[in-house]
Amino acid sequence: MHRLILLRHGQSVWNAEDRFTGWTDVGLTDRGVAETRQAAELLKAAGIDVDVAFTSVLSRAIETLHLVLRDMDRLWLPVHKHWRLNERHYGTLQGLNKAETAERHGAEQVFQWRRSWDIPPPPIEPDDPRSAVADRRYAGLARSNLPRGESLKDTTARVVPFWSEAISPALRLGARVLVSAHGNSLRGLVKHLDNVADRDIPLFEIPTSRPLVYELGADLTPLRRYFLGENGAVEEITWPTREGTGGSSSAAA
Numbered sequence: 001m002h003r004l005i006l007l008r009h010g011q012s013v014w015n016a017e018d019r020f021t022g023w024t025d026v027g028l029t030d031r032g033v034a035e036t037r038q039a040a041e042l043l044k045a046a047g048i049d050v051d052v053a054f055t056s057v058l059s060r061a062i063e064t065l066h067l068v069l070r071d072m073d074r075l076w077l078p079v080h081k082h083w084r085l086n087e088r089h090y091g092t093l094q095g096l097n098k099a100e101t102a103e104r105h106g107a108e109q110v111f112q113w114r115r116s117w118d119i120p121p122p123p124i125e126p127d128d129p130r131s132a133v134a135d136r137r138y139a140g141l142a143r144s145n146l147p148r149g150e151s152l153k154d155t156t157a158r159v160v161p162f163w164s165e166a167i168s169p170a171l172r173l174g175a176r177v178l179v180s181a182h183g184n185s186l187r188g189l190v191k192h193l194d195n196v197a198d199r200d201i202p203l204f205e206i207p208t209s210r211p212l213v214y215e216l217g218a219d220l221t222p223l224r225r226y227f228l229g230e231n232g233a234v235e236e237i238t239w240p241t242r243e244g245t246g247g248s249s250s251a252a253a
């Protein structure tokens with residue numbers, strides 16, 4: 001059996017301020033730090049150990065990972081950072097308050113931007129100070145590949161190659177893998193792992209710093225998936241339907 005742990009970063013400053021964040025590099029709040037340390041306790045209590053970790057190039061996910069690894073006495077583990085695990089790029093919505101945006105554009109429009117499968121936010125222009133064009137961490141990425149505003153479908157499409165080329169090979173070698181990332185990049189991974197229907201995946205909520213454990217078979221087909229809770233409790237996840245299967249099989253290769 002292979003084991004994969006997915007962890008959304010702890011509460012960020014812009015989560016607390018209810019602002020669209022995307023690729024903006026904001027840090028954790030004190031609550032975010034505390035809930036992340038709680039995640040480490042849950043992992044330790046469940047007897048879950050890790051051999052290798054993957055994260056995005058955004059500080060909130062990196063900080064979350066470091067806090068968890070420190071509390072697990074595993075700061076020495078190999079960590080791989082990649083932009084493909086970044087949060088969904090939220091285009092010109094980045095920085096705006098979600099409630100104010102709903103007042104201006106209507107709740108239905110904001111719901112579509114946030115929780116549809118394939119509707120992207122308004123794209124950001126390269127000369128917008130919020131664009132990632134001038135950010136040194138993306139210097140190796142061709143300008144034409146820099147997202148200007150992604151739907152969840154777009155995010156999933158750029159996360160899956162990283163699963164195939166980096167994360168799944170580590171699992172196949174027998175490593176126990178921890179991925180510290182973001183609500184929407186993790187939705188993309190879950191969608192791919194479990195072949196979740198397009199209409200269901202946007203509504204799948206991953207709470208901040210709540211470990212999501214996948215137990216995978218030899219071919220990396222999910223056997224079980226559950227959130228870790230307190231006092232040994234687990235919350236099993238079941239999907240109403242799977243894309244193209246009527247609700248039974250998965251595709252994780």
Ligand SMILES: O=C(O)[C@@H](CO)OP(=O)(O)O
Nearest residue numbers: 019020021022087114183
């Ligand atoms: O603002 C964001 O980047 C994300 C995650 O916090 O928001 P949402 O949950 O609306 O996709």
